Amino acid sequence: MRAAIPFMLLLLSGCTSMPITTMYKLVTLEPLELDPGQLQVAVRTDNNVVIGDNGVMMHWGYVSEDNSLTLDENYPVIVDRGTRPSSVLLDGIGNSEQLVIFSLRPEDTKSMRLFQSQVLAHQQQGGEGSGSFGLKFEQFCFIETPLAPIDTDMFLQTDSDEGFFVFVEDIDLLEPDCDRCEIKEVPLCDSSSAEGSAGS
Secondary structure, eight states: OOOOOOEEEEEOSSSOBOOHHHHHHHHTOOGGGOOGGGOEEEEEEETTEEOOTTSEEEEEEEEETTSSOEEEEEEEOEEOTTSOOOHHHHTTOOTTEEEEEEEOOHHHHHHHHHHHHHHHHHHHTTOOEEEEEEEEEOOOEESSOOSSOOEEEEEEESOTTTOOEEEEEEEETTOOOTTTOOOOOOOBOOHHHHHTOOOO
16 A cells, blocks of 8 residues: 655745645645546636636646655646536625636646656655645736735635635735735736636
8 A cells, every 4th residue: 555645735825824624635635646637726806807827827746755756847727617616616706706717738637647657656666755736826917906905715626526625715916925925016907818807
């Protein structure tokens, strides 16, 4: 029986709040047994935000103890308009909020399966190491200059039968760096981005 691989969770999306139930779920997650085709991310945010393809980055990494194997994979997810929002995603959504669901590209699904097979092969040969997983906002913009904090929730699905669960809550898109706590320059959308908003 193979040993579980310790995976470090990377909170790559600024000042956030993570439920204890989510921490437990992620600690007990078996990354090598996941079906990458079932991985999905959902973002619930204000209608003033435009976030589309490549708006969220998914990270998977692995480093062996002897440094013989180092993997650092980053997958920009794309909007999945074919997934029907579940009750978990719609619970408590406001009239001024939207929901955007993302999935891996087919080629990134294959790449992640290769990642899993490489780590598994290393482990089967007696190797040990640790992994990392994280999600972060990569690209987004505002239709109008926001006058107040934009709190955003991010959800994760690792198994389609189990559905989505809260990954992190209350991400302030105007304050992405907790160490500096500085408000970055507000990215405003051009007309084409605003018209192509992917919110549902």
